[in-house]
Amino acid sequence: MAKLVFLGRLEDVAGGAEREVPGGPLAGVLVTLESDLAAALSADRIRLALNGTLVSDRNAIVLGDGDELAFLPPVSGG
Amino acid sequence: MAKLVFLGRLEDVAGGAEREVPGGPLAGVLVTLESDLAAALSADRIRLALNGTLVSDRNAIVLGDGDELAFLPPVSGG
Amino acid sequence: MPSSVLADVRLLTESFDAGAELARFTAAQVEAGGIASFLGQVRAGGGVEALELRHYGPLTLPGMEALAAEAQRRWTLEGLLMIHRSGEMVPGDPIVLVAAAARHRRDAFAAAEFAMDHLKSESWFWKREKVGGQWSWIEPRPVDFEDKRRWDAAG
Amino acid sequence: MPSSVLADVRLLTESFDAGAELARFTAAQVEAGGIASFLGQVRAGGGVEALELRHYGPLTLPGMEALAAEAQRRWTLEGLLMIHRSGEMVPGDPIVLVAAAARHRRDAFAAAEFAMDHLKSESWFWKREKVGGQWSWIEPRPVDFEDKRRWDAAG
Numbered sequence: 509m510a511k512l513v514f515l516g517r518l519e520d521v522a523g524g525a526e527r528e529v530p531g532g533p534l535a536g537v538l539v540t541l542e543s544d545l546a547a548a549l550s551a552d553r554i555r556l557a558l559n560g561t562l563v564s565d566r567n568a569i570v571l572g573d574g575d576e577l578a579f580l581p582p583v584s585g586g
Numbered sequence: 587m588a589k590l591v592f593l594g595r596l597e598d599v600a601g602g603a604e605r606e607v608p609g610g611p612l613a614g615v616l617v618t619l620e621s622d623l624a625a626a627l628s629a630d631r632i633r634l635a636l637n638g639t640l641v642s643d644r645n646a647i648v649l650g651d652g653d654e655l656a657f658l659p660p661v662s663g664g
Numbered sequence: 665m666p667s668s669v670l671a672d673v674r675l676l677t678e679s680f681d682a683g684a685e686l687a688r689f690t691a692a693q694v695e696a697g698g699i700a701s702f703l704g705q706v707r708a709g710g711g712v713e714a715l716e717l718r719h720y721g722p723l724t725l726p727g728m729e730a731l732a733a734e735a736q737r738r739w740t741l742e743g744l745l746m747i748h749r750s751g752e753m754v755p756g757d758p759i760v761l762v763a764a765a766a767r768h769r770r771d772a773f774a775a776a777e778f779a780m781d782h783l784k785s786e787s788w789f790w791k792r793e794k795v796g797g798q799w800s801w802i803e804p805r806p807v808d809f810e811d812k813r814r815w816d817a818a819g
Numbered sequence: 820m821p822s823s824v825l826a827d828v829r830l831l832t833e834s835f836d837a838g839a840e841l842a843r844f845t846a847a848q849v850e851a852g853g854i855a856s857f858l859g860q861v862r863a864g865g866g867v868e869a870l871e872l873r874h875y876g877p878l879t880l881p882g883m884e885a886l887a888a889e890a891q892r893r894w895t896l897e898g899l900l901m902i903h904r905s906g907e908m909v910p911g912d913p914i915v916l917v918a919a920a921a922r923h924r925r926d927a928f929a930a931a932e933f934a935m936d937h938l939k940s941e942s943w944f945w946k947r948e949k950v951g952g953q954w955s956w957i958e959p960r961p962v963d964f965e966d967k968r969r970w971d972a973a974g
Contacts, residue, residue: 513720515718515720515790516718516790516792516801517790517801519718520801557720557722557723559722560722560723560726562723576722578720578722578723580720580723580788581790582803582804583785583786583787583788583789583790583804584789584790584791584801584802584803584804584805
């Protein structure tokens with residue numbers, strides 16, 4: 509299993525901060541989610557970090573066992 | 587009598603922070619001082635304050651009884 | 665700048681005493697002519713009952729450390745302090761404290777302001793506010809990006 | 820800015836606790852989102868054994884008060900603190916503390932830096948330093964005038 513992490517408002521959409529999902533290509537993972545959540549996670553302004561490293565090409569992501577993929581909305585700090 | 591006040595390095599030239607002098611036009615007061623002090627006080631970059639107010643035209647100054655005239659070199663604060 | 669000067673960079677999940685932190689930092693900066701600092705705090709009186717900042721462990725503190733290193737690269741500093749809260753805060757609580765010590769005043773001011781602009785616009789924090797009992801997420805403000813962009817040309 | 824916001828402007832002839840002053844100022848600024856500050860102190864390690872600042876009573880404090888009023892006119896501030904020493908100091912002693920509280924970060928930073936630039940270049944202080952047992956008067960540095968001139972065009 510892999511772990512998805514939802515930051516900021518994505519947590520509200522997902523109904524929780526994290527979710528365990530089976531591995532595989534990201535597109536295949538997303539279609540198993542609720543459609544509103546999948547849409548929110550797919551927005552252009554959402555950045556992704558795989559195991560703590562920012563990923564620029566989301567199409568290249570294939571989740572393996574133990575991977576952590578974080579969905580990062582625009583920041584609003586300080 | 588009027589009082590002359592010497593700020594910054596002018597105090598070293600004058601040998602003291604203040605001096606009592608008889609009143610009268612400033613030019614007449616300066617000629618009674620040591621020549622090196624009179625020269626230092628006459629330099630362009632020395633500004634003057636009469637009774638706490640900056641004076642732009644030093645030729646207009648006439649010291650009366652109880653007046654205080656301060657000689658202000660360029661500042662070097664903070 | 666000499667990279668041997670360590671920056672004190674912290675991400676805290678509990679409240680902190682900004683005055684004490686600044687005093688401690690200042691006491692160590694005997695060779696600095698000046699220390700510029702900025703304290704950001706939860707404002708009272710704006711109707712906000714509470715504020716929460718979330719962070720993402722793998723990114724947030726490393727990002728702050730990279731920002732501190734960049735400030736040290738750009739300006740000649742004697743010391744740099746950067747403390748940022750995560751978690752829930754109430755009006756009056758400190759959110760962020762940045763202090764830069766330098767021989768020259770201009771370096772201290774610029775480094776502190778640079779750090780604040782980037783913490784606001786680039787650091788991995790997400791904010792929500794509680795108003796009238798309801799929490800809502802805060803979107804980034806365009807002005808924060810403009811503040812950061814001021815530095816892009818300055819190299 | 821509302822001129823009803825009082826500035827705390829002081830010329831001190833004895834040493835002061837900069838951390839305590841800043842903490843006291845901060846505690847009163849509950850409606851400010853941020854507080855920018857600058858502390859200038861006598862540097863250790865530069866060979867200077869002591870530093871003396873002289874002021875001229877009829878001009879120096881009134882000039883500082885006028886500067887504070889100008890900063891309040893230019894930026895929207897919630898509070899302004901300006902403390903400057905006169906007299907003899909040793910390394911580590913605070914010389915000047917400026918703090919500006921504002922709703923907006925940019926105002927706080929700008930007001931603090933503006934105040935510092937003008938205190939350095941325009942305020943009625945004369946400085947001498949003791950090095951190797953000998954006192955000598957310090958001439959103003961051209962950079963101080965340049966720092967001040969930055970603000971002339973900003974109206």
